[in-house]
Amino acid sequence: MARIRLSRLPGDRVLVTEDDAAREIALGDLPRLVREREAAAPRWVWDDTARWYPPLLAAGVRVERCHDLRLCRRLLARAPAVDPGLLRGEETRLWDTLGPVVASDPVLFGAADSADHLRADVEDARQLAAVAASPEAARLGLLLAAESAGALAAAEMTHAGVPWSIEVHEALLVDQLGPRPPRGAPPRLLAACADDVRRHLGAPGLNPDSHPELLAALRRAGLDVADTRASTLQRLDHPVAEPLLRYKKLAHLFHTNGWAWLDEWVRDGRFRPSYQPAGSVTGRWSSNGGGALSFPAQVRPAAVADDGWVLVVADVAQLEPRVLAGMSGDRELARAARGADLYQGMVDAGAVASRQHAKLGLLGAMYGATSGESGRMVADLTRRYPQAFGLVEAAARAGERGQAVRTLLGRGCPPLGASWDESPDAPATDLADQDRRRRAHGRFTRNFVVQGTGAEWALCWIADLRNRLWRLGGDGPVEARAHLVFFLHDEVVVHAPADLADAVAADVTAAATAAGRLLFREMADDFPLSVSVVRSYADAGKPGT
Incomplete structure (x- = not known):
């Protein structure tokens, strides 16, 4: 497979390197070059997908494969099976500090910043050498390909956007909050709710959004509360509980997904969030804006497919326990996972008495x-599933010792730090703190190996899916065909005719x-999906969908 490396040059120029040949082209000619070469399915190598791919998508050009040097360098630099010395060389300091471009507002070229003109061919050679020298080369190669494919999917989802009805969203806001208020003023129904809270607490000047003020007012009213969480307020036997809970719900809607959110994030009937692939250390995505990874149920009715189109919503059941079964090679747990409900499978196998115990x-x-x-169940199930439970226990012990742990494909966990193993002559209080930190890091590494491998499975899922959707055919660019519009850890949404x-x-x-x-070979257990075909995202998972 050909690797075509693209490097930014001053003056709206691009250096194109393939094999031992290099040439310069004008930036404006890049979409035509990519469109012509894409028929041979090369791998495009560039510094940051969020910088290069959006302009191509805007020109109607879709890329099947890429290698995202920024994402892959971060991954390789932390991978236990990679010699970090092989990543050092020309411009490595700049590569190490290169940050992600916000995909919703890409800037392809900087005027003077040297980090905007890095040589993709030089860095690509370093990364290829580091992978080739690793004893885990095959797994790392798969991980780099999946990570880069995820970056392509993220850019496509931002470009296409989630179909969004401004009319439905505004009707929801008016129904719950009242008419849109002047800038800086609260909506009418939210203000009325705040007045009810003040009246019940006898605090006419109270700002319900101020945690210290609200906590003090509750205590003056004789309510002995440690915090103002919803779970705490629900237990109060006082007339303020109902309006205060309602206020918190409405205030969250107003501040998080109110009119200001609509103005900023919804354009041309599309919600266009800014995703950050591998935004967490486990490889899970995060969001740079728009709250893409936390669709509140209150506004989901506004996610409505276009006329003649539908939303296909799919989520996998019990992803991480299934991943644990596959990566540990525990055949007993894998057998329990062959079905829609892994926990019930454990009950049916006689491992536990109830589904709740299994969970x-x-x-x-x-x-x-x-x-x-929960602790008692862990002890009992360790005897039944020694490989699965032994894997996470070994990861925890390694984390407590400050040793590296990795996911199935080789993503490395961040180190505990240099101070955890200080001199044994340190004061007792410091030693106690070190012990707490060790145990906390052990709990983190215990989950890291499973959550990180789950993220790898999900990346492979969407990487394959985006290509399958493209092969369904159709005319025009990505957004004119069946395409991904949303991804959250173990859930995808496709907008399709x-x-x-x-x-x-x-x-x-x-x-x-x-x-x-692909990940678990002969140990592959089932990954059953709940699939809904709906017009509105709010209807996904409901009976009859």
Whole structure:
């Protein structure tokens, strides 16, 4: 497979390097070059997908494969199976500090910043050499390809956007908050709710958004509360509880997804969030804006497919326990995972008495529960599933010792730090603090290996799915065909012509199966999906959908 490396040059120029040949082209000619070469399915190598790909998508050009040097360098620099010395050389300081471009507002070239003119061919050679020298080269190669494919999917989702009805969203706001208020003023129904809170507490000047003020007013009213969380307020036997809970709900809607959110994030009938692939150390995505990874139920009715189109929504059941079964090679747990409900599979196998016990035990193992009913279940299930439970226990012990742990494909966990193993002559209070830090890091590494491998499975899922969707055919660019519009850890949403709904649902399921086989080979257990074909995202998962 050809690797075509693109480097930015001053003066709206691009250096194109392939094999030993290099040439310069004008920036304006890049979409034509990519369109012509894409028929041979090369791998495009560039510093940051969020910088290069959006202008290509705007020109109607889709890329099948890329290698994102920024993302892959971060991954390789932390991978235990990679010699970091092989990543050092020309411009490495600039590569190490290169940050992500916000995909919703890409800037392709900087005027003077040397970090905007890095040589992709030089860095690509370093990364290829580092992978080739690793004893885990095959796994790392798959991880780099999946990470880069995720960056392509993120750029495409931002470009296409989630179909969004401003009319439905505004109707929701008016119904719950009242008419849109002047800038800087609260909406009418929210203000009325705040007045009810003040009246019940006898605090006419109270600002309900101020945690210290609200806590003090509650205590003056004789309510002994430690915080103002919803769970705490729900237990109060006082007339202020109901309006205060309602105020918190409405205030969250107003400040998080109110009119200001609509103005900033919804354009031309599309919500266009800014995703950050590998935004967390486990490889899970985060969001640079718009709250893409936390769609509140209050506004989901506004996510409505275009006329003649549908949303195909799919989420996988119990992803991390299934990943643990596959990566540990525990055949007993893998057998329990062959079905829609892994926890019930454990009950049917006689491992536990109830589904709740199965859930408590597995989650306790992955998150480090040592006491109570969850801790007892962990002890019992360790004897039944020694490989699965032994894997997370070994990761925890390694983390406590400050040793490196990694995911199935080789993503490395951040180190505990240089200070945890200070001199044994340190004061007792320092030693106690070090011990707490060791245990906390052990709990983190225990979950890191599973959550990180789950993120790898999900990347393989969407990487395969985006190509399957493209092969369904159609005319025009990405957004004119069936395409991904949303991804959250273990859930995807596809916007598709209604007549392709069944084909899309089949592809979503086939891609999940393929991801399991790719990562876990003969140990591949089921990754059953809940699939809904709906007009509105709010209807996903409801009976009859």
